[in-house]
Amino acid sequence: MKLVLASSSPRRRELLPLLGLPFEVIEPEVEELTTGDPREVVAANAELKARAGAGLAGPGATVLGADTDVVLNGLVLGKPADEAEARARLRSLAGRDHEVHSGVYVVGPAGARSGTEATTVGFRRLGDDEIDAYVATGEWRGRAGGYAVQGYGSSLIASVDGDLSNVIGLPLPLVARLVGDLQTS
């Protein structure tokens, strides 16, 4: 199987080697959906990326697209634009639970498989000084939801219910299941 990851996320590239399959990376440009039911949005965006990637990769390749959204009270939280937005984001996440949704879409010669994963993450209460300290690290830049659970952001977390790799940005157990299913079909 010639596996191609259609993603510009460094986190996805770092996690995918666990599958034990060699893979290439391409970065298709797609117009992502931004509104709608979170689960449907990540599923649709994953398919958009996989199909755009398949167009670039050519026939014979099995292409993996993924999309992750951080959702608070039903609203999708994007990437903070600046420090003020990062600060406001952390303030809204502090002391409560939010959800991380990922969509995964795999398409190749053997057909297509898709799925979604959801993990509930609880932030502890945060003081203004703690929020300032986290914002000062710059770790929030380019991160959906404004934090990195595998970095300094780990110190903001009080609970995780569900797959943790999903919160980093690629739900590996789901990916392994979908890819494995295509390999044996």
Place this chain on the structure above:
Amino acid sequence: MKLVLASSSPRRRELLPLLGLPFEVIEPEVEELTTGDPREVVAANAELKARAGAGLAGPGATVLGADTDVVLNGLVLGKPADEAEARARLRSLAGRDHEVHSGVYVVGPAGARSGTEATTVGFRRLGDDEIDAYVATGEWRGRAGGYAVQGYGSSLIASVDGDLSNVIGLPLPLVARLVGDLQTS
């Protein structure tokens, strides 16, 4: 405050910058306790490291020692020696909860502060092929408990109850509280 981290753990060095204080690292050699009540063991080892570090760092320095143990059914799980041990370790962690205990000891001109942190981590059920895939990554080498929660190990996790930075190897909220307490005393 001249802060010195007395630790040879790369994870602790990576997390500590969140405090926003410049720090140095020294690696004192201490004879660590390995048996006893897990909470008392990590507390005693953190103090041993901090006091040995203080001896090396000299007067004026505030020295931070930390120790982390992974505990299953009351037994401390050390670092797996080889692949067979890593495989057995994952098999014993799969499908159940374990605890991660850290001790932190900070000593300097303003006195000493200490504390412990505990986090409960739940592994999902794992198939033999999944265990083999994780062992093949080599990520378990040198890790207490035999996994890295911030890496591929994130895909083994079904739940976390408590501070996640503690599971990486340094409970940052506790460290910030103890260091801050010494700064203002």
